[in-house]
Amino acid sequence: MKLHRHLHLRPLLEAVALTRDSEFDCAACSRHVAELADSLKSPSTPLSRELDLTRHHLAICQQCHDDFQMLQRAVAGIRE
Amino acid sequence: MLPSLVQDDLPWLQSLRATGDAQASAVRTLRALLVRALASALRHRAEVDASQVEDFAQDALLHILRRLDDFEGRSKFTTWAIAIAIDTAMSQLRRRHWQNISLDALMAQGAELAPLLHSTAEPPDTEDQRRLLSLLRDSISRHLTDRQRAAIAGQLQGLSVEELASALRTTPGGLYKLIHDARRALKKHLLASGITASQIRTAFAP
Numbered sequence: 582m583k584l585h586r587h588l589h590l591r592p593l594l595e596a597v598a599l600t601r602d603s604e605f606d607c608a609a610c611s612r613h614v615a616e617l618a619d620s621l622k623s624p625s626t627p628l629s630r631e632l633d634l635t636r637h638h639l640a641i642c643q644q645c646h647d648d649f650q651m652l653q654r655a656v657a658g659i660r661e
Numbered sequence: 662m663l664p665s666l667v668q669d670d671l672p673w674l675q676s677l678r679a680t681g682d683a684q685a686s687a688v689r690t691l692r693a694l695l696v697r698a699l700a701s702a703l704r705h706r707a708e709v710d711a712s713q714v715e716d717f718a719q720d721a722l723l724h725i726l727r728r729l730d731d732f733e734g735r736s737k738f739t740t741w742a743i744a745i746a747i748d749t750a751m752s753q754l755r756r757r758h759w760q761n762i763s764l765d766a767l768m769a770q771g772a773e774l775a776p777l778l779h780s781t782a783e784p785p786d787t788e789d790q791r792r793l794l795s796l797l798r799d800s801i802s803r804h805l806t807d808r809q810r811a812a813i814a815g816q817l818q819g820l821s822v823e824e825l826a827s828a829l830r831t832t833p834g835g836l837y838k839l840i841h842d843a844r845r846a847l848k849k850h851l852l853a854s855g856i857t858a859s860q861i862r863t864a865f866a867p
């Protein structure tokens with residue numbers, strides 16, 4: 582596998598800009614995604630510290646972000 | 662809509678922990694819910710057919726039944742169960758796409774990271790962009806370790822967390838810490854050069 586000749590800078594810069602000293606890793610994020618998915622259905626409710634850290638992780642980590650979008654789609658899917 | 666599939670949490674847990682017909686019925690209902698949920702979640706993936714969705718649902722069902730005691734009631738039971746099902750399915754799908762990258766290949770990629778940022782998909786147009794890119798390259802070269810550069814290169818290539826962690830002979834948690842420490846170092850040095858977090862974020866934004 583060869584490194585692509587065109588690297589997209591934006592995801593790296595976005596992640597660097599959003600970096601905090603204390604963050605959730607993927608495992609911590611996965612423990613809270615279900616709660617976040619339910620919480621975001623009523624957006625006026627303020628997020629707890631854990632859910633804020635979960636949402637922050639989703640902004641940094643593409644893989645968890647993609648899985649979270651699938652979770653939201655799936656939860657909506659069982660109600661169709 | 663199947664109203665019986667979206668019931669309160671207590672009946673779910675009671676029924677799944679019951680014995681006999683009550684449990685068998687709850688398991689069948691949960692399995693049907695997982696199939697429907699996974700079919701919705703995976704409908705954009707052409708390589709996943711209906712029989713694979715059934716297999717993923719079955720695997721997920723076994724995980725969920727083993728982990729019932731982990732459910733803390735912070736979300737709906739169904740949302741919690743579907744999250745486990747997505748994790749089960751995506752772990753298997755990602756494993757299928759593993760490229761078995763060697764540590765040497767990844768380290769070689771890391772060594773190319775800073776130079777390659779010269780020829781990015783977003784070539785710098787303005788003086789601010791050129792300065793940020795130059796500082797970023799300099800920070801990557803001077804302040805990151807070889808392993809951090811390799812991890813970021815792999816991440817920018819779109820390697821999965823599990824595949825990248827395996828190539829670097831660490832755990833997903835270890836990989837996250839490696840990249841987190843790298844991001845912190847880059848941010849610290851960019852801020853120390855007088856660039857704000859907002860500028861870092863928006864300099865190359867469309």
Ligand SMILES: [Zn+2]
Pocket residue numbers: 606607608610638642643644645646
């Ligand atoms: Zn993650």
